[in-house]
Amino acid sequence: MIDFEYVRASDVDAALHAGAAPSTRFVAGGTNLIDLMKLNVERPTHLVDINDLGRRDPSLAAIAELPGGGLRLGALARMRDVAWDARLRERYPVVSQSLLLAASGQLRNMATIGGNVLQRTRCPYFRDTATPCNKREPGSGCSAIAGINRTEAVLGTSEHCIATYPGDLAVALIALGATVRVRGASGADRAVPFASLHVLPGAHPERETILRPGEMITAIDLPALAAARRSLYLKVRDRASYAFALASAAVAIDLRGRTIRDARVGLGGVATKPWRSAEAERALIGKPATEQTFRAAAEAALAGARPHRDNAFKVVLAKRTLVRALTEVSA
Amino acid sequence: MPSKSPEAMRSLIDREPPACHSSCRAIEPGDDAPDFTVTSADGIPRRLGDFRGSPVVLAFHGAYWDPARAEYVETYNRLVASLGGVAGARLLEIGGAGPWRDLTFDDAALSLPVLSAADADVARRYGIGDEPAVFVIDAEGVVRWSQVGAMSLANPVAIARAISAVAAPFVDAPNDEAAPRLAWTRRDFVATTLAAAFALALRPVEARADQVAVLAPRPALRAQRVTLSVNGRELALDLEPRVTLLDALREYAGLTGTKKGCDHGQCGACTVHIDGRRELSCMTFAVMQEGHRITTIEGLASGDRLHPMQQAFITHDGFQCGYCTSGQIMSAVAVLDESWGPGDDDVREAMSGNICRCGAYPGIVAAVQEVRRAQASNGGGQTR
Numbered sequence: 167m168i169d170f171e172y173v174r175a176s177d178v179d180a181a182l183h184a185g186a187a188p189s190t191r192f193v194a195g196g197t198n199l200i201d202l203m204k205l206n207v208e209r210p211t212h213l214v215d216i217n218d219l220g221r222r223d224p225s226l227a228a229i230a231e232l233p234g235g236g237l238r239l240g241a242l243a244r245m246r247d248v249a250w251d252a253r254l255r256e257r258y259p260v261v262s263q264s265l266l267l268a269a270s271g272q273l274r275n276m277a278t279i280g281g282n283v284l285q286r287t288r289c290p291y292f293r294d295t296a297t298p299c300n301k302r303e304p305g306s307g308c309s310a311i312a313g314i315n316r317t318e319a320v321l322g323t324s325e326h327c328i329a330t331y332p333g334d335l336a337v338a339l340i341a342l343g344a345t346v347r348v349r350g351a352s353g354a355d356r357a358v359p360f361a362s363l364h365v366l367p368g369a370h371p372e373r374e375t376i377l378r379p380g381e382m383i384t385a386i387d388l389p390a391l392a393a394a395r396r397s398l399y400l401k402v403r404d405r406a407s408y409a410f411a412l413a414s415a416a417v418a419i420d421l422r423g424r425t426i427r428d429a430r431v432g433l434g435g436v437a438t439k440p441w442r443s444a445e446a447e448r449a450l451i452g453k454p455a456t457e458q459t460f461r462a463a464a465e466a467a468l469a470g471a472r473p474h475r476d477n478a479f480k481v482v483l484a485k486r487t488l489v490r491a492l493t494e495v496s497a
Numbered sequence: 498m499p500s501k502s503p504e505a506m507r508s509l510i511d512r513e514p515p516a517c518h519s520s521c522r523a524i525e526p527g528d529d530a531p532d533f534t535v536t537s538a539d540g541i542p543r544r545l546g547d548f549r550g551s552p553v554v555l556a557f558h559g560a561y562w563d564p565a566r567a568e569y570v571e572t573y574n575r576l577v578a579s580l581g582g583v584a585g586a587r588l589l590e591i592g593g594a595g596p597w598r599d600l601t602f603d604d605a606a607l608s609l610p611v612l613s614a615a616d617a618d619v620a621r622r623y624g625i626g627d628e629p630a631v632f633v634i635d636a637e638g639v640v641r642w643s644q645v646g647a648m649s650l651a652n653p654v655a656i657a658r659a660i661s662a663v664a665a666p667f668v669d670a671p672n673d674e675a676a677p678r679l680a681w682t683r684r685d686f687v688a689t690t691l692a693a694a695f696a697l698a699l700r701p702v703e704a705r706a707d708q709v710a711v712l713a714p715r716p717a718l719r720a721q722r723v724t725l726s727v728n729g730r731e732l733a734l735d736l737e738p739r740v741t742l743l744d745a746l747r748e749y750a751g752l753t754g755t756k757k758g759c760d761h762g763q764c765g766a767c768t769v770h771i772d773g774r775r776e777l778s779c780m781t782f783a784v785m786q787e788g789h790r791i792t793t794i795e796g797l798a799s800g801d802r803l804h805p806m807q808q809a810f811i812t813h814d815g816f817q818c819g820y821c822t823s824g825q826i827m828s829a830v831a832v833l834d835e836s837w838g839p840g841d842d843d844v845r846e847a848m849s850g851n852i853c854r855c856g857a858y859p860g861i862v863a864a865v866q867e868v869r870r871a872q873a874s875n876g877g878g879q880t881r
Contacts, residue, residue, distance in 0.1 A: 172738035270850020407849035
């Protein structure tokens with residue numbers, strides 16, 4: 167790990183000021199950044215510790231009611247505290263479940279909501295500086311496309327990158343249509359639809375979000391949504407716990423009788439960014455909640471999948487995961 | 498470093514191979530690399546000795562090598578790529594076929610013989626059997642790094658570091674005459690980021706002062722006073738910001754009860770309590786923990802009286818080798834303050850961030866359950 171300057175910021179303005187310098191990273195939980203620094207994948211020369219910001223402004227680490235029935239998750243709230251929050255468990259079970267099925271108890275005590283959604287891919291080539299990787303070193307090539315690509319993505323890929331977005335929470339957030347609150351050096355918050363936060367790799371896999379250098383996520387807003395109470399996160403992985411998703415589904419459904427009035431579908435473990443499937447939602451809304459409907463939705467969700475040598479199984483797995491999630495949530 | 502006479506070289510080449518397999522002593526760092534001749538695809542026989550003046554990587558791919566298997570090819574390609582990348586030289590061309598691969602850098606050349614199981618005679622000279630093995634040989638023909646007996650080829654990054662260590666002038670020699678002859682003379686090899694890794698690669702051969710230059714001490718430029726509250730005591734340590742809490746505890750504070758397993762947040766061996774919550778000490782910098790209350794395994798017992806969880810791990814055989822145990826116990830104590838249900842499955846899920854390679858999980862679950870039940874019957878009192 168290269169040496170760096172460490173600054174502990176006492177308030178948001180100071181953090182944003184310090185964060186505007188080149189080669190600077192904010193650090194909160196540190197569970198992804200420090201890992202990547204040890205691998206020399208991340209090489210910041212300056213670290214701005216933002217853990218103390220919640221002292222000056224407790225809302226940054228709190229969960230608060232929004233007018234109209236939504237909830238605001240402070241960016242510095244820890245995964246554990248959001249996961250077990252009674253309001254989340256009742257009104258947004260998919261969010262709580264996505265957090266409890268992610269990482270480990272220790273990591274959930276450390277990692278923050280803001281950092282979680284910005285976590286980097288676990289593509290083994292991205293993490294290994296001895297191999298080419300367009301995301302880590304633009305223009306160097308992609309080792310995964312012709313390499314061992316069992317864990318790579320089948321949706322949203324490009325000829326430059328097929329790295330999977332690894333997170334769970336973001337899949338729930340994109341399904342629910344959450345909003346990200348972002349603050350930059352100007353000091354003013356801007357609201358970004360969660361679906362716009364992450365970008366497809368395209369020709370520039372090194373660009374992962376629309377955040378500008380020095381900008382900070384301050385909160386994530388969950389909308390009031392009838393379907394959210396009947397929601398579920400289903401995660402399939404190589405072992406029962408403490409592993410990244412091979413395929414996951416975040417589903418929320420609003421039923422009248424057995425007819426689907428509203429449906430939200432997010433997919434994880436299979437795409438280059440948190441994935442919401444408008445195709446699957448269209449195949450569900452207005453239809454009866456039957457296995458036939460769910461299968462049609464799953465086919466629609468994966469219609470655009472482009473598997474590589476080792477990961478064609480993900481197309482089948484993702485469909486089955488989605489069908490099972492929809493079956494369970496509508497039971 | 499005295500160079501060998503042609504006679505001595507010839508005697509090395511002509512020496513009968515020892516009539517044994519892996520029961521022979523494997524060639525180790527510090528040994529002279531036994532010479533041998535192989536014929537490359539172009540039909541020209543080439544001796545290892547021809548490459549004096551350049552570092553050489555010798556890779557035995559063993560009996561299980563199957564070029565059709567992608568992971569082996571991948572490993573090999575990564576090895577070649579990393580020798581160019583990590584060593585700091587620009588890889589211009591990879592030529593040659595068959596057992597020898599010639600790597601050409603912008604200012605140096607390097608040969609990489611890859612020997613198959615068919616070269617059993619050469620393998621015997623190196624004291625190895627069917628298993629994959631890698632040797633890094635310096636410009637003087639001395640083995641400086643080796644890995645023998647693993648199921649697959651060595652990590653290419655480790656090999657690259659080893660070869661950098663024998664080839665690159667990142668060290669300051671006591672004087673020029675004592676310095677080894679170096680094939681590469683790129684001053685820009687000096688890279689702070691790799692210094693620690695180099696030190697590690699050099700350690701096994703440090704004693705050979707006549708061959709190995711002295712590692713320049715790495716000044717702790719940004720060390721600053723960090724005060725940590727550990728097990729109720731204030732510890733003042735001079736640390737660089739990049740020192741993790743785990744390393745601060747183990748290497749600076751002498752508290753080695755907290756273990757380093759993976760050092761990447763994947764195993765749980767380094768679990769400590771920070772302000773009463775279980776966290777991973779390898780995934781946070783010590784400087785970030787000023788002002789927080791840290792508890793390690795050393796702080797769990799009251800004098801000679803074990804914490805109930807420590808006692809329960811003993812009672813239920815919750816460990817074999819013990820390496821993960823301090824992390825398991827720290828995690829288990831904190832789990833009982835979290836919101837988990839009472840079942841064995843709840844315990845397994847709650848404890849899934851602590852990996853035990855001995856497979857002592859049944860004992861661990863039993864230990865956690867015993868303490869949980871005892872707490873519940875005592876009215877849910879705290880365990881700390």
